[in-house]
Amino acid sequence: MSIVVVPERYADKALGYKRDVDTVVRMRDYLVIGLFNTQADEASARFLSLPKGIAVHPQDGNDIETLFIEALERLRFTGTSPWVKRLWDSIKDIKNYECKDDQESRFISSTFYQFLAFLAAHPNELQYMLEDQASPDLSWVKEYIPFGIWSSPESVRPVTQADITTLFHAWHYKEKMDAKREKGKNTLRRFRNIEHLFTLPSISQEIIDLAGDTLLAASKMAGIIEKDPVLTSRILKVVNSAFYGFHRQIDSVEQAVVILGNDEVINLAFSIAIHKVLETISPQAAKRLWEHSLVVAHLSQWLGPHLSCTNKQRSYxxxxxxxxxxxxxxxxxxxxxxxxxxxxxxxxxxxxxDSGISHAEMGAYIAERWNLPEAIVDGLMNHHLPSKARNMSLAVTVHIADVLAHCGRLDASKINTAAGKFFSESKAASISRETFSRTVENVTQRVKTILEA
Ligand SMILES: [Fe+2]
Ligand SMILES: [Fe+2]
Incomplete structure (x- = not known):
């Protein structure tokens, strides 16, 4: 991948040299062309007859993000308009395509939280960038930042474009990105060696395969679950617990499936199977995390349909x-x-x-190695930045459920701005604050009864 920046007056000629696979975005007096699968020297040769064509290329073939930032720097990061986001989105698409045979890069080079944290730590500058009429549309930046940060900086002192440029230079974007990538690779290498510890119990894989099958007979499902006696006894214990509050005793998995429905039993079986993974960490931490995970799962299942996320099984x-x-x-x-x-x-x-990779990326990486469906991998990867998700409704559902589980209420300052916007335009916006608090309380209580079973 190379990027060529061409002055506008040569645009027609330059467009003649570009191929269908290449991306082109007009930006003020320039044409920015992303050349797919092309080295800089090849790109320069192709555009040789154009004066001042600037070809930049990443040192590492996959390092598109660095290239993008270099291109921005050459353009002095001025005049940022919707093209920045559009171009970035197209580059990301190409990058995803290019990294197909290198599964790990996708997780190492995805989100860059340090950059967002850096922006969030400079509310004055952020406010200036977002409000300055001379360089409008940086609004995509705020999609990545929690609502509380960009909406209410304490005091806005005058900041100039020069201040911002200096700040960005001083921050050393490229070095930090490189360090992240290097550390991330090492971390994943280290974790790959102990992957067997995190092998998804084989029964869970069968359960996942069942999940899409809506016409599944109760007996078939029961047959699969009953292959695992520990799982079977745990399921029966839970369905007979106060959580479900049935008056009569349920004594077979098949009966549980008939009464609770396929989805509910699949969720239950999956939860119990995953619990085994938690046994590898300290008991107190595991207990806390387990309880929290179950609360978020149940809240996601409840909230999903209000945010147009119809697959309850998947939200869970x-x-x-x-x-x-x-x-x-x-x-x-x-x-x-x-x-x-x-x-x-x-x-x-x-x-x-610390490790070059966030827990969101790590979770997605493991889920992918477990062969979980892409929608789940995507949801895990983007649960803190839902606007990057392919299925935003799923990511927003889990993001908000997480905030609810932690805070007991909808705390706007903890909710990502893009998620907040998505929420306010959905059916969920009409749910009263009391209903939210009450639901969190109920779910938390019910989860405690599962844990006691
Ligand atoms: Fe998280
Ligand atoms: Fe969480």
């Missing part, structure tokens, strides 16, 4: 696994913050600084 699973990455890190003795509240940008940025 992503809610249940949203912090899978934390379990993996903790198992290896890494310190992971964000237990007292939903992980903040600072928490995620420090995970990235």
């Amino acid at each position: 699973t992503v809610g249940l696994l949203h912090d899978l990455g934390k379990i993996v890190f903790m198992q290896r003795g890494y310190f992971i913050g964000g237990f007292e509240g939903p992980a903040s940008l600072e928490d995620l940025a420090s995970e990235e600084r």
